[in-house]
Amino acid sequence: MELEQVRDLSRQIVDEIERAVVGKRESIELVLLGLLGDGHVLLEDYPGLAKTLTARSFAQVTEMRFARVQFTPDLMPADVTGSSIWNQRDADFEFRPGAIFANLLLADEINRAPPKTQAALLEAMQERQVTTDGVTRLLERPFIVLATQNPIEYEGTYPLPEAQLDRFLLRTSFGYPTADAEWQMLERRLERQMDEVALAAVVDRETLLEMQNAVEQVHISESVGRYIVELVAATRESSSTAVGASPRGSLALLKLARCKAAVAGRDFATPDDVKAVAVPALAHRLVLKPELWVQRLAAEDVVREVLDRVATPKAEDVPAPAP
Template sequence: MDNFNDFVSTKTSILNEIGKAVVGKKDTIETILAAFLTNCHILFEDFPGLGKTLIAKSIAQTLGLKFKRIQFTPDLLPQDITGSFVYEKDEGKFRFREGPIFTQILLADEINRASPRTQSALLEAMQEHQVTVEGVSMQLPRPFLVIATQNPIEYEGTFPLPEAELDRFALKISANYPSFDEEHQILKVRKERKSDDIFLKPVINEKEFLSLQQKIEEVFIDESIEKYIVTIIQKTRDDNRISVGSSPRGSLNLFKISRAYAALQGRSYVIPDDVKRFVFEVLSHRIILDPNLWMRKDAHLEVINSILKSINTPVVEKTGI
């Protein structure tokens, strides 16, 4: 791609193609695209039936990437994800049979229903981009991107992700319920399609997607915005309303995703609004509030917003960018 305006046309084509299957949710899809362009993984926490699987599958199809889904259950074993060595009688030797984790976009559905041991097998792959079976390490395909889901209302028979494992996810997002008009449009689209099956055309291919990822590294971010990001994260460690603040991964992910979002807007530079756009999604699962605030519904949002208001927004001159 010669310039960052090409990001806009590519994004528009992707959103239009996904729009044939997914009604609305453009902000959610754009958030996922920004995360994927920086090799970031996503935790999708929302109620059942809101299109999480459809969104993940549609994005994979339009990006021209391989997609697989794993339904996590309490009896799922690590080797059910990673694969295992199987004895081939005809050949007289063991051969590795790949598990569903050998894909490019993986939907880990209801990840908190699997045992901590099985969760760890996935989280190790997310961090190292490889799996180790019987002492043998095998590289995963590039890119390797994970969307994990969990239901915020059903906790019986689940194994909540520890804070250290939650930190591996760059963002925690939700799709929310559709509006009246959007839900009506869902019915109209299904009526016109005359089938439950959905097939979308690839807008780009694997090579082009990897090229886009590399292009993100050319997005300029001023030092004042870098310090703005660090100040936000530091504030989470000093605030009396927060028991445990964000790790440095919060700074790094906010830095990376704001650059990708700037590129998707056709800009070669980051502005403060790019950072603000993702602060809640990056921090909501990384901070632990004081127990006195646990029963307040929007406590995380209130605390994060108050931190943002307490920090002076940098003014960045475009000169020299």
């Protein structure tokens, strides 16, 4: 698949989802970058801000096998991964797959489940496989987790462990819509005379895999690559962080910058592509020093400060790929 096709299909996907999720094009595009990067996406925001709707909409427009798990305090790991049940007719144990055996898994309110259940996702998110009863089962590609999370200051939530947070390719939020966007949402509801929005499929699973493979055509020059390394290193050296971004953060930034270039139809990434995805790619990987919490300093602020401080490669230092 050519990158021009990736660009055109990406626009069609975002346009179609915008029919359901009004006024949040930038956030929708970030989620799409996560899908193109074959990575997991964490949607963090307050209730009622279209997190679940966004996940369902992506499943509809990509025709991927979709499953949803509502995370609750009493959810068990086997409810997610599956379990073996005794089959009396065959006199043997039979494995019943859990919801995780899907292409697109919506982990709704993931921080309402206890850590043991959250950890059940770890192997699947990183290795694309599930091990139960000593048997390892591969998950069909693509396997993408779209997890929603309410802010941790909400009562009855459990903060995600750092190991699991690091496995999300990006984290983003939607925020409240503008007054015009909210009125447009109401207008559309009045026009269609029903709650649900019927979205048309734009691509299927095989086409999405082709789009993911096409991202590999995007060139990263050494100067842009070293810029990524310097940004990530700066998060580790920041006086505000107890723990900076890991090398997995560097890989995430590389992957998302290439996806950003691909959806623009370019076969090379620029420093602006890196800057555009730096906050969603890195902020959730940082652990701030405890004394900064009382100052309401957010990890996103630290990443923005790093972007301001690290020198951007000059245009002449970013050569285009050889023809």
